[in-house]
Amino acid sequence: MRATQRERVMQQLAALRHRCGLSALSENSPNALLLEMLATHAQPPESLAPFCSEFRAALSARLDDKRRAKHLRAAAGMLPRCGDALAWPTEAKLTLLEFAASLDARPKDRLDLVMFGLEALHAQTGIDVVVPRHGPPGLAGGTSAAEFNAMVDRQIQALCFRAVREVCARRPFIGWSMEDLNAALFAIRYLYANMTRTVLGEFAIPKPRQEDFRTVGQPLWDALRDAATSLKLRQPDARLLGDEDWHQRAQAAVYLSIRSPRTEVAQELALSASPVQGPSRVVCRRPIAPSSDRFDKEEVERHRILEHPLPLALMPQRLALDDARYRLCQEFPWAQDVLDIVFDDLLGRSAMGALTLSMPPTLLVGAAGSGKSRLARRIAEQLKLPRLDLCLAGSSDTKMLGGTSRGWGSSKPGDLATLMATQRTASALVLLDELDKAQDNLRQGLGLQAYLLGLLEPETASRHTDVFLKTECDYSGVLWLATANSLRDIAPTLLTRFRVLMLRQPGREHLEVIAQNVIADVANRWGVEREALPEPSELRLPLDHLQSARQVRAATEAAVTEWARQIQRH
Structure with missing residues (x-):
């Protein structure tokens, strides 16, 4: 030169x-x-x-x-x-x-530099890795891993800060490509999983960083996600990273990794290696808000399992459904038309290849003593689902489903969330007994009937808010079965959410079958074999003078008790 x-x-x-x-x-x-x-x-x-x-x-x-x-x-x-x-x-x-990144700071270019550094460190480098990690402390060739990690941290911090500035602009993310948005989303995941800083660059210990993720990181994540969705509408060929379910599960995984960034807790939640075999769902897609109160904190920790993928109930095979229908028809011969509707729907879903157990919200309507409450419980037992029994007669309290706010002596999550956390499942059956007797004021949006409107719609049930957990719960895997004596006291708007099935009163020819069922129930309560108790013919029941299943139940229980007393005397 x-x-x-x-x-x-x-x-x-x-x-x-x-x-x-x-x-x-x-x-x-x-x-x-x-x-x-x-x-x-x-x-x-x-x-x-x-x-x-x-x-x-x-x-x-x-x-x-x-x-x-x-x-x-x-x-x-x-x-x-x-x-x-x-x-x-x-x-x-x-x-x-x-140096090129310092001259032209496009998010995608910064991500390329980050990926180069992570690749040199033999770390996880995929853009779709839920919780990316730092590289190992040693590196061959004379270059220290600390220098590469420091470079990656600088670029990640710059990416996050650029996203924060952009979301505050009058027209956010104008000119950003889908690759730029994916780069910023990767930076948020990497920062909270590996670094001791917040999005704004402040040093913090894990607990404040968890709060920062909930109040800053998640809203920024959602804004980037919304911008990507809008861009997808304008550019159909753009590759959108993950669906809504993926992002919500990833947020829960990143939140968990803040508490212990060097453990495998978050990796267990990674979508590529879910510990749950078969269909699963995260009930609390967003992290449960922490609590400083000792008693509330214990409840929160008990429900942390809802932030993990939980199994969904599988659709039974055709043979199992046919057996269940046969057994129920033997117990409730007067309800065969109702059982045909319920099980034909299940068999149809199974024949079409449905993997998870589901059916529309169903309301059994029948006169007092028709056995509708017992039939509903037996259907739940045959489907082998965890069951939440709610007797709504005279009740207007919605706290059993929505939880009680923290700070009160009786504060606790909703019963449905607790059932799922205890049973470790994302599927359950809720039995709403005596729905027509629930106290309600639907015009003012008060009471249980008004509250149930959102839970019975799949779209809103998937983001139902529990006021104690302070997060949205996905109850779309819940089956709803209700009973009522009449439709008169049920709001028309609520009835549109139900499949209404009318249950006939049992005839006289069915009373002996009801007595058989009552004796089986008594044997189960007493903890004895059914063969140890007498047959209905041995009890001399006055079936010709009884009018309803409820009367048969009362007479049969009294006769069995008297029979046992006579046995004891002899």
Whole structure:
């Protein structure tokens, strides 16, 4: 090179060194000396000639920052192709990429630099990794892992801060591509899982960082997600990372990783290696809000399992459904038309390949003593679902489903959330007994009937708020079965949510079957074998004078008790 050209190149290298401020660019480092030698050498090695040409072009004084960054990235991309086994190409590539990022700070370009650093550290590098991790402490080739990790942390912090500034703009994320949005989402996950800072760069211990994630990180995440959804509508070919369920589960995984970033807790929640076999669902897709109260804290910890994927009830096979219908028809011969509707629907779903157990909310309506409450319980038992029995007669309290606010002596989560946490399942059956007798004022939106409107719609049931847990619960896997004596006192808007099935009164020919069922129930309560108790014919029941199933039940229980008393006397 001519002297004037060499002097200009040396000035540009000095400016690069000053602007980047990396130890790898100190004047005495081997890396800086090699870059200077290659940039100023008149005849570089043949294998490095393309790199040198591109590198010199990047140092031209006539370029703006964007074009200079483009040349620097192109030069960095040529380094690995030189075939040199020394460690300096990796260090030189790191130097050039970080300088290019400082000139043209596109989120995607910063992510490329992060991925290069993580790849050099042999760490997880996929953009779809739920909880990405730092690399190991050692690295071959003479470059310390600490330097690479520090570079990754700088770029991650810059990405998060750029997203924060952008979301506060008048028109947020204008000009951002889908790759830019995915880069910012990756940065949020990486920051909270690995770094001791918040999004705004403040140092914090795990508990404040958890609160920061809940109040800053999650809203920023949701804003990026909304921007990606809007961009997808304008650019159908853009690759949108994950669906809504993926992002909500990922938020729960990142929140858990803040408490113990070096354990496998969050990795167990990763979508690629879910510990639950078969269909599963996260009931609390967003992290449960922590509590400082000792008693409330114990309840919160008991329900942390709801932040993990929990199994959904599987649809039974056709043979199992046919057996269940046969047994119920033997117990409730007067309800065969009702059972046909219920089980034909289940058999149809099974034949179509449905994996999870589901059926529409069902209301059994019948006169007092028709056995509708027992039939509902037996259907739940045959489906082998955890059951929550709620007797609504005279009740207007919604706390059993929505929980009680913290700070009160009786504060607790809703009974349905507790059932799922205790049984470790995302499926359950709620039995609403005596729905027509629930105290309600639907016009003012008060009472149980008004409260149930949202729970019986799949869309709103998937984001039902529990006031104690302070998060949304996904109850879309819950089956609803209700009973009522009449439809008169049930609001029309609520009736539209139910499949209404009318249950006939049992005839006289069915009374002996009812007596058989009552004796079986008594044997179960007493803890004895059914064969130990007498048959209905041995009890001399006055079936000809009884009018309803309730009367048969009362008479049969009294007769069995008297029979047992007579046995004791003898």
